[in-house]
Amino acid sequence: MSTSVIPITAVPPVGKSRRKFSSYPLKARIGAIIVGVFVLLAIFGPYLAPFDPSATKNTQAYPVGPNWTHLLGTTAIGGDVLSQMLVGIRATVFVGLTAGVIATFLSVLVGVSSGFLGGASDEGLSLLTNAVLVLPALPLLVVILGYLPQASNLVTAFVLSVLGWPWGARVIRAQTLSLRRRDFVAAARETGESTWRIIVSEIIPNEVSLIAASFVGTVLYAILTSVALTFLGLGDLSNWSLGSMLYWSQNGNAITLGAWWWYLPPGLAVAFLGMGLVLLNFGLDELGNPRLRDATGQHKIAGHVWRPADPTPVVRDSDLVKRGLFTRGFAALRQGVRPVRSSVAKGDDVETTIKGNADG
Amino acid sequence: MKFITRRLATYAFAAWIAITVNFFIPRFIPGNAAEAMMAKFPSLQPAALKAIEIEFGIGKQGSLFHQYTSYLVNIFHGNLGISTNFYPATVTSVLKQTLPWTLILVGTATVISFVLGTVLGILAAWRRGGKLDQLLPALTFLQAVPYFFLALIAVEIFAVHWHIFPIGQGFSLGFSPGWNWPFIQSAIYHSILPAITLIVTSMAGWMLQMRNVMITTIGEDYVLAAQAKGLSSRRVVWTYAARNAILPNIAGFAISLGFVVAGALVMEFVFSYPGVGYTLYNAVTSDDYPLMQGIFLVISMTVLVANLLADVVYLIADPRTRRGSES
Numbered sequence: 089m090s091t092s093v094i095p096i097t098a099v100p101p102v103g104k105s106r107r108k109f110s111s112y113p114l115k116a117r118i119g120a121i122i123v124g125v126f127v128l129l130a131i132f133g134p135y136l137a138p139f140d141p142s143a144t145k146n147t148q149a150y151p152v153g154p155n156w157t158h159l160l161g162t163t164a165i166g167g168d169v170l171s172q173m174l175v176g177i178r179a180t181v182f183v184g185l186t187a188g189v190i191a192t193f194l195s196v197l198v199g200v201s202s203g204f205l206g207g208a209s210d211e212g213l214s215l216l217t218n219a220v221l222v223l224p225a226l227p228l229l230v231v232i233l234g235y236l237p238q239a240s241n242l243v244t245a246f247v248l249s250v251l252g253w254p255w256g257a258r259v260i261r262a263q264t265l266s267l268r269r270r271d272f273v274a275a276a277r278e279t280g281e282s283t284w285r286i287i288v289s290e291i292i293p294n295e296v297s298l299i300a301a302s303f304v305g306t307v308l309y310a311i312l313t314s315v316a317l318t319f320l321g322l323g324d325l326s327n328w329s330l331g332s333m334l335y336w337s338q339n340g341n342a343i344t345l346g347a348w349w350w351y352l353p354p355g356l357a358v359a360f361l362g363m364g365l366v367l368l369n370f371g372l373d374e375l376g377n378p379r380l381r382d383a384t385g386q387h388k389i390a391g392h393v394w395r396p397a398d399p400t401p402v403v404r405d406s407d408l409v410k411r412g413l414f415t416r417g418f419a420a421l422r423q424g425v426r427p428v429r430s431s432v433a434k435g436d437d438v439e440t441t442i443k444g445n446a447d448g
Numbered sequence: 449m450k451f452i453t454r455r456l457a458t459y460a461f462a463a464w465i466a467i468t469v470n471f472f473i474p475r476f477i478p479g480n481a482a483e484a485m486m487a488k489f490p491s492l493q494p495a496a497l498k499a500i501e502i503e504f505g506i507g508k509q510g511s512l513f514h515q516y517t518s519y520l521v522n523i524f525h526g527n528l529g530i531s532t533n534f535y536p537a538t539v540t541s542v543l544k545q546t547l548p549w550t551l552i553l554v555g556t557a558t559v560i561s562f563v564l565g566t567v568l569g570i571l572a573a574w575r576r577g578g579k580l581d582q583l584l585p586a587l588t589f590l591q592a593v594p595y596f597f598l599a600l601i602a603v604e605i606f607a608v609h610w611h612i613f614p615i616g617q618g619f620s621l622g623f624s625p626g627w628n629w630p631f632i633q634s635a636i637y638h639s640i641l642p643a644i645t646l647i648v649t650s651m652a653g654w655m656l657q658m659r660n661v662m663i664t665t666i667g668e669d670y671v672l673a674a675q676a677k678g679l680s681s682r683r684v685v686w687t688y689a690a691r692n693a694i695l696p697n698i699a700g701f702a703i704s705l706g707f708v709v710a711g712a713l714v715m716e717f718v719f720s721y722p723g724v725g726y727t728l729y730n731a732v733t734s735d736d737y738p739l740m741q742g743i744f745l746v747i748s749m750t751v752l753v754a755n756l757l758a759d760v761v762y763l764i765a766d767p768r769t770r771r772g773s774e775s
Contacts, residue, residue, distance in 0.1 A: 219462035234732035355597035362592025
């Protein structure tokens with residue numbers, strides 16, 4: 089084991105080398121997998137559907153529970169629930185992603201211009217951002233969609249994004265304000281780079297994690313809101329989506345009939361998709377703020393449970409302290425370098441262990 | 449003071465957006481309340497259209513600017529028009545009946561969930577990895593479940609299956625709303641299940657945010673210093689760490705006040721609760737445009753006033769804003 093000097097940095101090293109998937113926080117990984125599965129289902133689901141989701145049986149007057157022909161049972165008029173799900177996930181994911189892309193684009197546009205340009209344009213854009221932020225979104229959506237005779241998924245997504253951008257814009261503006269004062273931006277300006285170039289190649293790359301978090305948050309908001317709106321009967325009811333499935337099951341008294349296979353699958357699908365997005369966002373948070381990382385791994389060092397607010401730990405039975413290594417390891421920990429999960433055995437070199445983990 | 453004037457300008461602007469959107473939407477979209485009324489009563493002669501338009505004040509008389517100014521004047525006189533659904537009741541009188549239901553139920557539920565969530569978040573952060581902290585995955589799930597879905601299942605279990613709570617409505621049949629004990633009792637009984645579902649779902653968000661900010665705050669040097677001074681744990685947690693970590697939560701509370709009147713919409717739909725949200729839903733499904741516009745206006749104004757109050761609280765809680773620096 090070699091003893092190299094460790095560069096202690098709060099930010100994990102970023103470079104051309106690709107990080108291993110397993111090095112991302114657990115929450116981010118679980119979230120990414122869940123979201124990935126849903127995206128795959130959105131793409132291929134309709135081809136996998138065993139039945140035509142809109143097919144009905146005239147002879148049937150009550151919902152049939154799960155059986156080998158219909159794995160998730162049928163609706164009251166004989167529609168196959170599994171097929172409706174497989175077809176419907178696409179529309180729900182589509183609304184979420186479309187609204188997410190448009191709203192994030194607007195947040196970046198407004199947030200970066202407002203933070204970077206400053207002065208009167210900042211005042212104006214901040215005023216607009218804060219004003220749209222306090223407008224009650226759901227009633228406004230209900231009113232707008234109530235007026236539209238037939239709201240397609242695209243229209244719903246568009247209306248959702250028009251109201252969904254201010255939160256991200258506020259966060260991005262704050263970050264831009266702080267980046268603008270940094271030395272590297274001043275240096276870029278001194279070398280005569282144009283404002284446009286500074287924004288695109290100096291400011292925005294430093295906000296990627298923030299933009300990603302804001303995108304994930306907006307997708308979550310768009311999915312939950314669009315499902316709720318469709319459930320209320322204000323969205324697109326002519327196409328299958330998780331929201332319209334819930335609407336028709338409510339309409340067909342699925343709950344009173346005890347037809348759990350009719351309303352539980354779409355509801356749980358939304359919940360899992362939502363949870364995947366929440367976890368992904370937590371993971372992104374943890375990447376940016378290492379203090380939030382999993383407590384079980386973080387607060388054990390040299391076999392001692394380390395509470396975040398405990399004073400400097402005292403390790404009596406180790407010569408690590410004498411060598412001054414432990415305190416440096418502690419400092420690394422305080423600055424957010426993730427220590428090894430297992431306790432450090434006596435005689436192990438704390439420095440290399442920590443370094444290895446920070447790189448990995 | 450600069451902070452307050454700045455916020456006032458923001459709210460004035462937001463109010464203007466709300467009013468203007470309210471004014472323009474019906475004018476951009478074909479059909480109006482008078483036509484909806486004509487469709488509702490097929491016996492009306494076509495000539496009656498003009499009379500209805502005048503009655504409801506929705507005809508397209510005069511220039512757009514003229515219409516806009518008279519619309520503004522009407523709003524400032526509290527004249528929101530006549531509901532087509534509850535004809536001949538005015539929108540204002542319909543609102544007077546429905547607003548208290550929402551404000552009392554959802555207001556109480558919001559405050560309870562905020563206080564509970566914040567306190568639990570503080571404890572979870574302090575006892576990190578403890579029992580409370582291990583509830584986090586469940587909380588994450590709660591945050592991601594669509595609210596109405598959870599409410600539907602709660603109705604199924606507690607009302608349909610076990611008959612512990614009523615299925616919906618604000619009070620039992622046979623009571624007349626008023627300040628008498630039997631009615632209040634019935635109203636409270638009917639509000640328990642909706643309140644619990646609201647608290648359970650919204651508490652998770654407060655708790656998670658508080659916990660995360662608190663964990664960052666606990667790592668600050670002044671918290672370490674406070675401990676090193678030998679202060680009691682309780683003092684360190686509550687007056688050093690939590691006192692500072694709560695600021696984002698207060699700011700979030702201001703924004704969530706919007707949901708007091710707004711997010712309740714879905715809850716009121718599921719429980720058929722006689723509040724503003726359910727009335728708005730009914731207005732939308734029955735094309736009662738004047739009522740829709742009126743409710744949206746009242747909701748926006750309530751939210752703006754509530755935000756202003758929350759700003760004042762923030763001003764008291766965070767001395768830095770008083771020095772006039774941008775928050």
